[in-house]
Amino acid sequence: MADKISQISQELKNTYISEDMNEKSLYDYKYKEPIKDYSKYFSLRNSTPCQLTEVEISTFLVSNEIYSFGAGVPSKLFFPFKELEFNFNFMGSEKVKLSNEELELIQQYSDSPGLPKLRNWCKSLQMRYHGLCDPKTPGKEWDLLMTPGSQHALDSLVKVFFNRGDSMIVERYTYGGMFAVTQPVGINFAPIEMDEKGMIPWELNNVLSNWEKLYPNKQFPKLLYIIPHGQNPTGVMYDVKRKEEIYRIACKYDLLIIEDDPHFFLQLDNPKDSNGKRILHKSFLSIDREDRVIRLDTFSKFLTSGVRMGFITTNSKLFGSIAFELNASVFHASGLTQIALEKLLLSWGDEKFDKHVENVQEVLIRKRSETIELFEKHLKGQVEYKVPNAGLYFWVKLLGIDCSYEFVRDVLRHHKVIFGLGISSSPDRSIKTPYIRVTFSYLEKEDGEIAFKILSDCLKDYIKNKKKIEHDEDVTFYNGVE
């Protein structure tokens, strides 16, 4: 399948790129008005909503302005947590104790989109880093929902947008966890070839402009899923120009975009500003003019993953559909977790948050260098890789083998060494790939010394034995003929 498509696409390349995809034609694209009606994008599920009317919804309100006996809420007399104290030991210890009001707030049901102060902090973060306008700017209203991790955000968005058989544009290799919520509902993936800057614009344009030829009898894609910074697993960065090109093609073919950006703060090689603060690349959200981008952020990769907290940023027109699914699934993210992050972020303020981000970047730069040393010391000539300038991963080609999966299955894992498998990141499961993904954020150098040595030895043996087997087979065959 993969071969057939790349073959057809090669043939088409010559035909189409010239007339249809030279830079000029691309930049000739005239932006349209922002999308007003998203109904054509919605899933059957989203179009068959729960039939609660506003009046009914209002009966579940718990508020001090009304006498509410509608909601099925426990008595505050049952609440077990009477004191809660955090210590954020960062640039000097900061003890924070919750007030009684806060303790009551987090032990009772609260609003689906999240605790107001935490949400507002995240909104100001999006304004600071992505140049968003005030969320209430007339005609440009946007909003934000706290989610129990970005994985849950994906789960909700699949519910809102996808029916079985719908198509989705993805990168040639992409986040494996995304498949866990898309494959079971039978989404058809259209992977786009990548270069060192990510998805290749002409390839994207090619697939979209020749959809019927390349994917006969498949639904035309309604959405593009992309990981712009320190792409998972390849580690590539989309620069602003590449983002503009991809975005314009998405507009031209009327696609929505899910920007899943867990590594935004893990950009490691960008120049610094006069305050020594690293300048971060613009997101797709920041260049969105037609209200096509839904952005996913998470605290998992630069702060803490175990508390499961992220947030969705979307234009206000899509807010209701997403909030419905969030509410239907968990009501809201854990109040305890929300207040812990709220207290942390508010006590830090912008300055300490930025300082934390800087520290995280420095740690990753150090670990990245250590990992490069290990590759050079133990695996010279056995692997090929590009140094990632963002994220957590090296995307490594194992030389001399055609399938990293078989190598890990048959040999490596029996030596208690584990790396990510290329196939786990591939929407097309029929391929063989020699790639592995190496997480460097978690790597301890002394462990790396041992693990990389084992990898090197196992690779040598595996290749030698494979050659031997092939050779024996030749001999056997030869004998057979004789």
Add this chain to the structure above:
Amino acid sequence: MADKISQISQELKNTYISEDMNEKSLYDYKYKEPIKDYSKYFSLRNSTPCQLTEVEISTFLVSNEIYSFGAGVPSKLFFPFKELEFNFNFMGSEKVKLSNEELELIQQYSDSPGLPKLRNWCKSLQMRYHGLCDPKTPGKEWDLLMTPGSQHALDSLVKVFFNRGDSMIVERYTYGGMFAVTQPVGINFAPIEMDEKGMIPWELNNVLSNWEKLYPNKQFPKLLYIIPHGQNPTGVMYDVKRKEEIYRIACKYDLLIIEDDPHFFLQLDNPKDSNGKRILHKSFLSIDREDRVIRLDTFSKFLTSGVRMGFITTNSKLFGSIAFELNASVFHASGLTQIALEKLLLSWGDEKFDKHVENVQEVLIRKRSETIELFEKHLKGQVEYKVPNAGLYFWVKLLGIDCSYEFVRDVLRHHKVIFGLGISSSPDRSIKTPYIRVTFSYLEKEDGEIAFKILSDCLKDYIKNKKKIEHDEDVTFYNGVE
């Protein structure tokens, strides 16, 4: 629709009950072997799983026994929480401080089914209160998953079992939040009439034995959803005999059972044992012999709702499918929330936990009496209700009106008084119902005094005006004729 069914049902009653549903025939049912293969119950989604192999899954392991560079995990150097201290001020203050290992554990990704100590505590709870055997008993293996609330458990179970158009047996009135995850996927509900003991066995048997007549061209139900104690919204209790009857019919017609039991610990009128501990009714789970019951528990109604924590108890054969959806949606419930409950429950131990349950029951008994006083004082002759002997709700019939929804929409809510609406609990949206649901756990007497007075006055006016309008219409009509 509802009328048509109850009419046909009436006709069928005489025909069928005698031969098919006398107690004898019911208790003649011979239990079969536990279900081995659940494939006929699974959704298309569950049958189209994510294609990760065990080898791939193993590459995401983070463990001290192996060198793991596969998972996309942050460095522990990023973690912000350096100290965390809880105070469970209950029968004397108990301060609990997390160890460094615990702080690291909860800030990093952890296992989908939950933190081991917390899970084990919940398992022993199920053994204590539902007479379950050891989870590893050969041939009777069962397991348990921590979920971010029972609502999320429902979301996961719908994913595992239901396709659009599948049918589900529910009580005549049931938990409104359940519709938020079932209506959007187009589930066909078959509501069963109830009496003061819950679902009526012969009605259930009747619907199932005459499915094609009653629900022509609808899928035969694969699952029964039931709320056994302090049913939401009606407050009724299923006694052991009624549970046995329902369970046997479920077996006879090969249905799975979701036992959603948020009010298990809120049984208020059962006799006490020699230690003064109230004896709680057996659950469906405790009488399950054919591995049909999946039980949902939550901490929301008797401890704290805001932290979003519950658990699913299931036989081990269904564990994998449920764990897959939990993992695909949130990876795991918040580690911070899990450890908070773990510390609370382990520091309490069984004795203080049982004491807390007893205190909760006493609080609810008091609030229930206060609510009865308010009904008698302010609404005598205007309402009809049964005193609930479990749960949080009074299910109240407003006399003299046929639709509580119109009354609340047009009048009551404008007086800042809110009760639950009967229609929000009805799978059949076409009906009119005079019922409202009154939560008494949350009610403060002084608020009740005001709110119930307002309800009384509004009812009187509403009925008077309605009569007046009808009367005026008669007159108009009469004049029209003259």
